[in-house]
Amino acid sequence: MAANAQDRRSAGPVGVGIVGGGFMATVHSRAARAARGRLVGVVSSRPERAVRAAEELGIENAFGSLHDLIADDRVEVVHVTTPNALHAEQALAVIEAGKHVVCEKPLATTVADARTLTDAAASAGVTATVPFVYRFHPLVREARARFASGETGRLLTIAGSYLQDWLLESGDDNWRVDSAAGGRSRAFGDIGSHLVDFIEFVTGDRVSMVAATKRTFFDSRAEHSAITTEDAVAVAVQTSGGAIGTLLVSQAAPGRKNRLHVELAGSAESVVFDQEQPETLWVGRRKGSLLIPRDADQLAPDAARLVTTPGGHPQGYQDAFNAFVADSYAAIAGEAPDGLPRFEDGLRAAAVAEAVMDSADTGTWVEV
Template sequence: MTGSSFRAGVIGTGFIGPVHVEALRRLGIEVLALAGNGAERTAAKARQLRVERVYGSAEEMMNDREIDVVHITSPNHLHHAHARAAMLAGKHVICEKPLAMNTQQSAELVELAAERGLVNAVNFNLRYYPLSQHARSLVQGGEVGDVHIIQGSYQQDWLLLPSDWNWRLDPELGGKMRAVSDIGSHWIDLTSFITGRRVVSVLADVQTFVPVRRRPKRPVETFTGKMQTRAEYVEQPVHTEDYASVLIRYEGRARGVMTVSQVSAGRKNRAFYEIDGARAAIAWNGESPNELWIGHRDKPNEVLFKDPALMSKEARRFSSYPGGHVEGFADTFKGLYGAVYGYLEQGEFSETPDFPTFADGHMSLRVDEAIWTSARESRWVDVSEVGP
């Protein structure tokens, strides 16, 4: 898809907002405006991104009648209010995860989107790595066989040191869970997408290894804390988890285990999964996203390098370049927004979307709350026990 009659506005000037802007422009979608916290700071970022219209608050952007789709990349605690305001203004919404701070809020957004007949999406972009799309085709096509085990991890190191700080560490801004909500939600959504199986129940163990951190007195953008050398700090107790391991029961007989960590030295952004089936196994590592391992019992194992000529029809749709030309993180946003804006252009909203919607965001929060409850009460918790 190139070009669109739908025009976008982006809320958020931190790490991920500019990623949205870049992906939209690669698709030929006009980004009309940027909104942030404060006109001066937002104007500086808008000049850098060459966005003409600047709004010092999200509320101001909602009054712009020329904006059709609002992309929400603000801190977590603002997602619900921003998504609700956008939909009440008649705008379609693409929201970063988590969709809201709790399942009551996310359920409200699902209902409001349905009432207003608005297209809605949650930014589970990991689905749009071409080889994860191909992995889904292998599972859904029966090549892997009945899924037995879903295992893996999502590891980062950007919060390893006591001097590392980000707003996500504050429960009032990021939510009561951090590593699980921030990266574990991606892993669970991705494995559910590939296998077609939802999480049914969980048993979780969590830990905060850095209980006190040095919080800078000035703002620090995501992933840039380790570059801070001279700043004034305050000692800040931390109440969100650095680590979690979760035993998972999926629909059917499938069983799984997920480990997430934001304090694993050397792991910059390693999303890893292995899916073991009755016929074969597949494994993928997000730090080497153009390779898919395929394991066999009765013949040599394979490594499939991303090549549209060798992948399924569904995966080829999200691969823009020929074999030998790598695609990575930024391309996943392009793939997701291509699907969303293509759906918008099609105009038939009664069809099932081929992208993650608010309903998926709501389910993600239900799983998060089940993990939270399990960790606190040291027991298996069914997802059906929590949330509306």
């Protein structure tokens, strides 16, 4: 089993293992190092890839298998950064070994598997987190604080989008387009999950009903054919609190790289956050609208604690990821960081994605 909190506080840097050797492994390794983790080992799809990843990322050891990695007593937490279809099996193996786990989203490709992981982590008493890292932009926490304090009033409407262009053309390809590797949903499962998590985290309200339509613009790409996963999806939503809204998710929007944009209209004020311009938060009022900068002196305490550079020196995606991993390691040490996304949140995302896909397939409103 995992070490108790007192033991963890008195120990040295947390021992980190990474599963996977691609882009997300790079992001996780940077964040682990920033959080003063000891990068003990990495395992990849092939031994030679693990060796290369260890060299490139400055990790101490390349392991031949996941079994060997989690059997090493120096490894306390394992970051799972592999293709989606592998998450459930690999994360469960980590949990059953008594290790803490950070698992990339989607947590699993089915709700049943996500629930199995969530229950297993709770039973094992391990810290298990999933990187909904946009929660860790300081101005996202500022927006959340405004809703929690009642400044925004009652949530009325939602206008959200997450747009990318990396799969714009038929020659663009990736393992994610294959449902066997990525799961039933691609665009929504990959980035729409961030959008819904953002909305629910900031407002404290939950999406309760969805009506969706989806499109696959290319059923064949450079290395894949008979593609069924969606390139884009549009969703009408209702919330438990009575708000209504629309969501647009696309991986074929020219010029948009990672444009997560959300406008939340309350009865007293609106807030707008643009992930590609994360240094300001627009607060709209009938009289006297504001543009709030990422300046610790002007922010709520939970937002200010995430400010790591002076105003005018931008923070971005990697900074948010670093903060997420730092809070994950703090939880391993026995602390209780506010807003840390755990496996329960990964399970929630899986349930929303399933409802969206069911709605798109049936053409009806579906309850989440």
